[in-house]
Structures are given as C-alpha cells and as structure tokens.
Amino acid sequence: MSEQLNKVANKVKQSIPTTKKKFDSKSLNHIHQYSLIQYLQNLTLSFGLLNSIYQQFILPLYQFIQVHLLSISPIYDVATFFDSLTNSLLSLFDKYFIEIPSTNLDVVAKNYIKPVNKKIIEVNNKYLTPIEKQTEEGVFQIYYTFKSILLNLKKSAFSKSNEIQKNLVDTYNKELSSTSPEQNVLGKNLQASYNTGLKTFKTLNDDYLTPLKNQTESYVAKKQKTAVDLITSTKEKIEPKLNELNQKKDDLLKNGQSSAPVSASA
DSSP: OHHHHHHHHHHHHHHSOBOSOOOOOHHHHHHHTSHHHHHHHHHHHTSHHHHHHIIIIIHHHHHHIIIIITTBHHHHHHHHHHHHHHHHHHHHHHIIIIIHHHHHHHHHIIIIIHHHHHHHHHHHHHHSOOOOOOOOOSTTHHHHHHHHHHHHHHHHHHHHHHHHHHHHHHHHHHHHHTSOTTSOHHHHHHHHHHHHHHHHHHHHIIIIIHHHHHHHHHHHHHHHHHHHHHHHHHHHHHHHHHHHHHHHHHHHHHHHHHTSOOOOOO
C-alpha cells in the first residue's frame, strides 16, 4: 500500500507544482485534545483488526494526502484557510460550551454544594457510621457522599440483622434448656418462645429505642434553646433602639408644645 502511494506521489510531484510547506491541521490537533476523542481512539485501536487497518491503510493514506496532495499551492492555501476557520469555531465552542459552564459549575460547587456536602458528612458522622473524607470535587460530590452513606447503612443493616438473628437463636436455646424437664415439648417451646420475645423486646428497647428517644429529645431541646437564645439576643439588640426612638419622639412632642405661640388677650 505504501509503495503504491509513493509511486502516485512521484507522478504528482512531476506534473503539479507543490509548495515547500507541509500542511498541519490545527483543527484535527484541537479535536484530538478532547479527552472523549482520545478515549474513543484508544478504545478503537485496542482491537487488533481495527488497529491493523489503521496502521496499514488509514495512516498511510492520511500521510499521503497531507504531504503530497495538500502541499499543492492552491489546495494548501484553501485547506489552510478552512482549517483556521474550523479551529476558530472550535475555540468558540470550547469557550462558551466548556470553559464558561465549567467555571459556573465550579462556583456553584464551591459556594453551595461543598458546604451542604460538608454538613451532610458532619451529621452522618455524628449519628451514623462515619464515612471517610471525600476527595471528590465538583457538582457530583453529594452523589458520592450519599452513595457512601447508603453503602454503610447496607453493611450496618446486614451486620445488625445477623447479630439479632444470632441473639434470637442463642436466647431461645438458652430459654429452652432452662425449662422444666417435666413439661411436654409443646409447653417447653411455647415458654421458650415467650421468654425469648420478652428478652428480645427489652434488648431492643434498652439498646436502640431508648437511646434514640433520648438523642431525639436532646436534639429538639438543643434546637429550642438555640431558638430562644436567638429571640432573646434579637430582643436585647432591638429594645435599646426602640427606647431611644421613643425618647426622641417624646422630646420632639415636648419641644413642639413649648414652642407653640400664645394668643394675646383682648
């Protein structure tokens, strides 16, 4: 393939005047800088057949066109013009569809999303299984935070389920072994099941429900205290101003009355 292209190139050189300049497409180089294009190219060339076709046919053909056809003076000038125009349009596309949106998203992520994400992590680490410090940045950091929280909840639920199941079996076996040997099998199972249910409910109440209730009451009381403190602080700041305004009003009224004209008696 390369030998045939070289023969054609030699004939073209002999019959058509060429320029010493080599055409180098700025627009193609620009497009090749996009990460998506690089990914697709690497993915395509990872297949042996496609890579072989590219190396043996597409690449030699492109080099032939670039060196021998686009080096012809009229074609070179026209190709350079349209290539520069295309590159300018790509630059505009980068500015208005990539750079500016990316900048705006960074501002939103920094000023709004990041503080919210930080607060979510703080609340989670206070009440649930702590998650590692998030290294993700940008608008998707909250997604990764919720993903980590859900994974931790799933692991915790699975672990607690196994723990509760084991405790139920152990408690039941212990209660069954402590029943009176004079009882029949049905009576032993009923008594063991009843005692297991009572102890399980007591464990759930002592280990989970009561702490959750106390934690909730403490949180509500703290928020109420914060609200009362805010109202008191605001009132303390406003009352002196109101008293000052009332005093000024009284002074104005008093001065107005004292300066009123007195009518002469006949």
